[in-house]
Amino acid sequence: METLWQDHKRSIIAVGVLLVLVLSSLFVVPEDEQAVIIRAGQPVSVVNRFAPDRNFGEAGAGLYFRIPVVDRVQRIDRKVLNVTMQPQEVLTSDQQRLKVDAYARFRIIDPVQTVRAAGTTDGVIRQLEPVLISVLRQELGRRSFASLLTAERGDAMVNIRRKLDEQAREYGAQIIDVRIARTDLPEGRPLESAFVRMRTEREREAEAIRAEGDRAARVIRAEADAEAARIYANSYGKDANFYDFYRAMQSYDATFGPGEGKGESSIILSPDNEYLRQFRGQR
Amino acid sequence: MDMLDGLRKRFGVAMAGKSPWGGSSGGGSDGQGPGGEGGDSGSGPATGGDKKGPRNPWLPGGGDGPRRSANIEDIFKNRGPEGPRRTGGPRGPNFNLPRRPGGGSWLPVLVVGIVSVGLLVSMAHQIAPREQAIVTWLGGKYSHTLEPGFNITMPYPIHQVDREDVREIRLERIPEGTEQKLILTGDQNLANVSYIIRWNIKDLRLFRFQLDDPLTTIKDVAESAMRAAVAEKTLDQTFSGAGRADIEERVMRRMQALLDAYRSGVTIQGVDINKTDPPGEVLDAFRDVSVAEQDANAAMNRSRATAQRILSQAEGETEAFDKVYEQYRLAPEVTRQRLYYETMERVLRETDKTVVETGGVTTYLPLPEIRKRAQERPAAAAAAPTPTPAREQ
Numbered sequence: 001m002e003t004l005w006q007d008h009k010r011s012i013i014a015v016g017v018l019l020v021l022v023l024s025s026l027f028v029v030p031e032d033e034q035a036v037i038i039r040a041g042q043p044v045s046v047v048n049r050f051a052p053d054r055n056f057g058e059a060g061a062g063l064y065f066r067i068p069v070v071d072r073v074q075r076i077d078r079k080v081l082n083v084t085m086q087p088q089e090v091l092t093s094d095q096q097r098l099k100v101d102a103y104a105r106f107r108i109i110d111p112v113q114t115v116r117a118a119g120t121t122d123g124v125i126r127q128l129e130p131v132l133i134s135v136l137r138q139e140l141g142r143r144s145f146a147s148l149l150t151a152e153r154g155d156a157m158v159n160i161r162r163k164l165d166e167q168a169r170e171y172g173a174q175i176i177d178v179r180i181a182r183t184d185l186p187e188g189r190p191l192e193s194a195f196v197r198m199r200t201e202r203e204r205e206a207e208a209i210r211a212e213g214d215r216a217a218r219v220i221r222a223e224a225d226a227e228a229a230r231i232y233a234n235s236y237g238k239d240a241n242f243y244d245f246y247r248a249m250q251s252y253d254a255t256f257g258p259g260e261g262k263g264e265s266s267i268i269l270s271p272d273n274e275y276l277r278q279f280r281g282q283r
Numbered sequence: 284m285d286m287l288d289g290l291r292k293r294f295g296v297a298m299a300g301k302s303p304w305g306g307s308s309g310g311g312s313d314g315q316g317p318g319g320e321g322g323d324s325g326s327g328p329a330t331g332g333d334k335k336g337p338r339n340p341w342l343p344g345g346g347d348g349p350r351r352s353a354n355i356e357d358i359f360k361n362r363g364p365e366g367p368r369r370t371g372g373p374r375g376p377n378f379n380l381p382r383r384p385g386g387g388s389w390l391p392v393l394v395v396g397i398v399s400v401g402l403l404v405s406m407a408h409q410i411a412p413r414e415q416a417i418v419t420w421l422g423g424k425y426s427h428t429l430e431p432g433f434n435i436t437m438p439y440p441i442h443q444v445d446r447e448d449v450r451e452i453r454l455e456r457i458p459e460g461t462e463q464k465l466i467l468t469g470d471q472n473l474a475n476v477s478y479i480i481r482w483n484i485k486d487l488r489l490f491r492f493q494l495d496d497p498l499t500t501i502k503d504v505a506e507s508a509m510r511a512a513v514a515e516k517t518l519d520q521t522f523s524g525a526g527r528a529d530i531e532e533r534v535m536r537r538m539q540a541l542l543d544a545y546r547s548g549v550t551i552q553g554v555d556i557n558k559t560d561p562p563g564e565v566l567d568a569f570r571d572v573s574v575a576e577q578d579a580n581a582a583m584n585r586s587r588a589t590a591q592r593i594l595s596q597a598e599g600e601t602e603a604f605d606k607v608y609e610q611y612r613l614a615p616e617v618t619r620q621r622l623y624y625e626t627m628e629r630v631l632r633e634t635d636k637t638v639v640e641t642g643g644v645t646t647y648l649p650l651p652e653i654r655k656r657a658q659e660r661p662a663a664a665a666a667a668p669t670p671t672p673a674r675e676q
Contacts, residue, residue: 030423032492056492061424079495080545082503103503105545149467149514176545179507183467183514195564198472198518202568206575213579217586224590228597235601242611245619246604249626256630266635275627276638 024068031061032079034111038072043112050078050109076111077121080176083128089186090137096145099184104132104161105176106168113172124171128164132178135163148183405439408446415487416446428488447487452552455480455502457509465562466510472518475560478531480505480538481552489548497547501538505554508537527556 005012029035035047048060066073087101108114108124118124139160140148148156157178165175185191236243256265269276408429410416416429421441429436429444436442456479458464465473482501484490494500512533513521520526534554542549561569611618 056425199568209575217582220586
């Protein structure tokens with residue numbers, strides 16, 4: 001080993017220097033990146049630029065040479081990127097507050113412009129977020145609370161996308177889509193009052209159900225009473241006279257007859273009583 | 284330069300894994316990062332802290348003065364027969380390569396063999412039926428996609444193969460934890476919804492290269508689609524089975540449309556709503572509604588029972604009357620008399636009877652006497668005491 005080093009010191013060093021030189025002048029552009037070569041502060045060329053009509057593998061990703069030290073390579077994402085907006089309170093046209101968060105998907109189509117205007121991909125994202133916020137506020141502020149919840153969103157989103165896209169072009173980006181991810185009631189008063197409204201609505205509903213149950217129960221009772229009356233009338237009506245007698249007998253039984261829990265009764269009979277008719281032995 | 288950085292980082296990480304000074308001992312590390320290149324510095328293992336930590340197994344044992352760091356020559360020297368054992372194994376400490384018949388070393392043969400086996404292994408790819416693999420050239424340029432089966436590519440650094448199970452159904456739970464996810468419904472109420480997205484990769488190439496963060500995209504799209512779908516429903520529809528099925532269907536369709544528009548290479552297999560509940564804050568009121576329904580049903584049931592009793596009673600009484608009346612009609616006078624006497628018997632048998640001849644006789648009713656008797660009787664019969672009437676003095 002040592003002899004090898006001694007014998008070929010120069011050539012080993014030469015090979016090493018060459019290797020470093022080659023490696024520092026080579027750079028790799030993967031499929032999902034575009035690279036802007038900057039020479040003396042000016043972008044001179046773009047490698048693997050996004051083009052909608054070219055498939056993966058055809059756009060120019062791979063190994064490239066640059067002049068070491070002089071050329072700087074700025075990598076810009078080629079994928080579809082994401083700007084997420086922090087939740088914002090928006091005042092709708094009917095003065096309701098709504099907490100909205102949205103996202104935009106964009107792609108960098110002009111990396112040179114991106115490098116000039118924002119420097120890096122992250123720079124673009126940082127620049128686009130406030131734009132997204134202001135466009136969204138403007139656009140949603142014109143709409144009513146209810147319309148934001150429902151399908152009309154789509155129309156609002158088209159406007160927002162168009163406006164955001166206009167601004168994004170300045171950073172070399174193209175907005176693919178803007179969506180409202182969430183529309184929430186803001187914490188605190190609005191959310192609380194929504195809960196109160198929901199609660200009272202349910203309380204009313206519960207009350208109504210109970211009342212309805214009560215009503216139905218009464219009706220059932222009354223119907224049964226009516227039916228019973230009809231049955232009684234139907235039966236007793238056949239001979240009112242006999243019913244009077246029959247019922248009187250039952251009533252005497254119930255009032256004076258044997259049984260638990262009845263008061264003691266004493267009956268004073270007059271000999272004229274119908275019951276004592278035979279008692280007298282008269283005929 | 285960047286590729287060099289990458290290689291060095293990768294190597295550094297690999298070293299960190301194997302390094303005998305790896306972070307846990309703490310003694311040998313002198314602030315050079317996770318032990319990656321500490322061995323070359325000379326300062327690292329020579330410090331006193333070394334005694335506590337594990338020792339470098341590649342260096343000769345102590346006793347030869349201040350230790351030098353391992354350098355490449357030491358390592359080669361130690362491979363000789365007199366060096367310390369490099370690897371454990373049955374050969375023991377005096378490991379040595381056997382000589383070739385011609386007296387030459389086997390070492391070059393071995394190296395060539397290992398390298399060619401390595402090349403072969405990195406060229407042959409068995410792709411399972413559920414998998415796809417994308418092949419990229421050195422530097423990341425997309426080459427082609429490998430379909431299931433046996434495939435040959437260029438050896439490793441030139442062609443890199445990235446395989447992925449594309450059939451596997453992946454699940455995204457939203458929300459991930461147990462926290463509430465309140466969604467506004469069309470009638471401006473709030474529902475607590477949790478759901479699962481089932482998806483798989485449709486096109487690995489798009490999935491890898493098209494979106495910056497496919498997973499976040501899927502979640503965002505799901506969130507957006509779910510909120511839009513729920514906003515088209517009223518709260519009660521959201522809770523009902525049919526409404527939920529409809530929401531699932533709409534979310535799935537909307538998600539697929541958006542993801543296709545993004546060319547994400549993702550297929551949504553299904554959206555399953557786990558639960559739709561009222562928010563915790565108003566849950567009691569919602570529960571009270573179902574309690575009220577139970578209450579109403581209970582009231583109606585009680586009424587029905589009473590009604591049944593009333594009707595049965597009516598039917599029983601009238602039936603009894605009808606039976607008697609039937610007999611009465613056959614012999615009205617006799618039946619009437621019989622009933623009268625029978626009733627009177629029952630009635631008068633149990634009562635105190637006094638027959639008073641009216642006219643001219645002043646009757647004295649011994650009411651206190653009667654009352655006293657009335658009091659004694661229930662007491663004697665051990666029946667429930669009747670309220671004591673006020674005594675007349």
